[in-house]
Amino acid sequence: MNNRETKIVDERIAEENSMHILVTGGAGFIGSNFIRFMRQKHPDDVLINLDALTYAGNLTNLADVAEGTHYHFVHGNILDRDLVTQVIRQYQVDTIVNFAAESHVDRSIADPLVFVDTNVRGTAALLDVARQTQITRFLQVSTDEVYGSIPGTGHVTEAAPLRPSSPYAASKASADLMALADHHTYGLDVVITRCANNYGPYQYPEKLIPLMIQHGLTGEPLPVYGDGQKKRDWLHVTDHCRAIDLVLRRGQSGSIYNVTGNNEHANLAIVHRIIQQLHIDPQLIQLVPDRLGDDSRYALDATKIRRELGWAPTISFDAGLSETIDWYQAHRGWWERLNTD
Numbered sequence: 652m653n654n655r656e657t658k659i660v661d662e663r664i665a666e667e668n669s670m671h672i673l674v675t676g677g678a679g680f681i682g683s684n685f686i687r688f689m690r691q692k693h694p695d696d697v698l699i700n701l702d703a704l705t706y707a708g709n710l711t712n713l714a715d716v717a718e719g720t721h722y723h724f725v726h727g728n729i730l731d732r733d734l735v736t737q738v739i740r741q742y743q744v745d746t747i748v749n750f751a752a753e754s755h756v757d758r759s760i761a762d763p764l765v766f767v768d769t770n771v772r773g774t775a776a777l778l779d780v781a782r783q784t785q786i787t788r789f790l791q792v793s794t795d796e797v798y799g800s801i802p803g804t805g806h807v808t809e810a811a812p813l814r815p816s817s818p819y820a821a822s823k824a825s826a827d828l829m830a831l832a833d834h835h836t837y838g839l840d841v842v843i844t845r846c847a848n849n850y851g852p853y854q855y856p857e858k859l860i861p862l863m864i865q866h867g868l869t870g871e872p873l874p875v876y877g878d879g880q881k882k883r884d885w886l887h888v889t890d891h892c893r894a895i896d897l898v899l900r901r902g903q904s905g906s907i908y909n910v911t912g913n914n915e916h917a918n919l920a921i922v923h924r925i926i927q928q929l930h931i932d933p934q935l936i937q938l939v940p941d942r943l944g945d946d947s948r949y950a951l952d953a954t955k956i957r958r959e960l961g962w963a964p965t966i967s968f969d970a971g972l973s974e975t976i977d978w979y980q981a982h983r984g985w986w987e988r989l990n991t992d
C-alpha cells in the first residue's frame with residue numbers, strides 16, 4: 652500500500668472504532684468544555700448533546716463547535732424517555748456521559764424538588780433507557796460533595812461512606828446509587844467519576860470563582876459566606892474532562908473514580924487572589940451569613956485514578972486561576988448577556 656492508501660485505511664479503522672456518545676447537559680459549564688475537548692482529542696467520535704437549556708444551559712458556550720456529521724445538538728430533557736430512546740436509535744449511540752443536572756447548592760436549599768426531578772429521576776430514567784437500548788457504557792458525572800464534610804486534614808477514598816449534607820449532594824448521591832444498582836442488578840456497564848470543584852471558562856457566574864470575578868469587574872460587592880474559611884478543593888475543568896475521557900475508555904466497569912489535583916484553598920484566600928489580579932479594592936469583600944448547613948471542607952484521595960489509569964492533573968491552580976480571570980475579562984459579552992436573576 653502506498654502512503655495515501657495507508658492513510659485511508661487508518662481513517663477507516665478510526666471511524667469503525669469511534670464512539671457515538673450521548674452527552675447530556677452538554678450546554679452547561681463542564682459539558683461544553685467536555686464537548687470541545689473531545690472534538691479535538693477524538694475527532695472521529697460522534698457527539699450528540701442533549702440539553703434542556705435551563706438557566707445554566709447556553710448554546711453560545713459551543714458557538715465554535717460546528718454542527719455537522721460529528722456533532723449534533725438536541726433540545727430535550729433527560730426525563731423524556733421517548734425522546735432519549737429516539738435519539739439513541741437515530742444516532743446509533745453506544746455510550747452515555749451524564750452531565751445533566753441542577754448543580755447549584757444554594758438553589759437546592761431554596762427549591763430541592765427540581766433537584767430530585769433532574770438529578771435523581773432524570774438519571775434513573777436515562778439508566779433505564781440505557782439498559783433497554785443496550786448502551787455499551789454509561790458514565791455518571793458525580794461530585795466530591797456526596798461524601799459530605801471532611802473535617803481535619805484527612806482525604807476520602809471511593810470506599811468512604813456517602814454522607815451528603817445539602818439537597819444537591821443528596822440528589823447526586825442518590826443518582827450514584829441508582830447507577831450502581833443498575834450495574835449490580837442488570838449488569839449495565841456503569842462507571843462513576845466524583846470530582847472536586849471545577850473552575851475555568853464558561854462557568855455560569857453563580858459559583859464562587861466566576862461570581863467573584865464578575866462582581867470584581869462590575870464594581871459590585873463580593874459576598875463571601877461566613878468567615879470565608881470554608882475549604883474547597885479545585886480542579887481545572889480541562890483536567891476533569893481528561894479524567895472523564897480516560898474513565899470512559901479504560902475505567903473498570905462498576906467502578907468509582909475520585910478526581911482531584913488536591914488544590915485546597917479557603918474561599919476567602921481565592922477571593923483575595925482574584926482581587927489582587929484585578930487590582931480592585933479589598934473593601935469590596937462583604938462577609939454575609941453562612942449558607943444553611945454548609946460543609947466546612949471537601950478532600951478527596953484520587954490515588955485510584957492515578958494508579959489504575961495514569962491520570963494526573965496538568966494545570967496548576969495558580970496558572971489556571973490566572974487564565975480563568977483573563978478569560979472572564981476578555982469575554983465580558985458572554986457573561987453580560989446571561990440572565991443571572
Ligand SMILES: NC(=O)c1ccc[n+]([C@@H]2O[C@H](COP(=O)([O-])OP(=O)(O)OC[C@H]3O[C@@H](n4cnc5c(N)ncnc54)[C@H](O)[C@@H]3O)[C@@H](O)[C@H]2O)c1
Binds near residue numbers: 677680728792848849
Ligand atoms: N461544577 C462543578 O464544580 C462540579 C464538580 C463535580 C461534579 N459536577 C457535576 O458535573 C455535572 C455538570 O456540572 P456543571 O457545573 O457543568 O453544571 P451546569 O449547571 O453548568 O450545567 C448543567 C447542564 O444540564 C442541563 N440540564 C439541566 N437539567 C436538565 C434536564 N432535565 N435534561 C437535560 N439537560 C438538563 C442544563 O441546561 C445545563 O446545560 C453535574 O452533574 C454536576 O453535578 C460539577
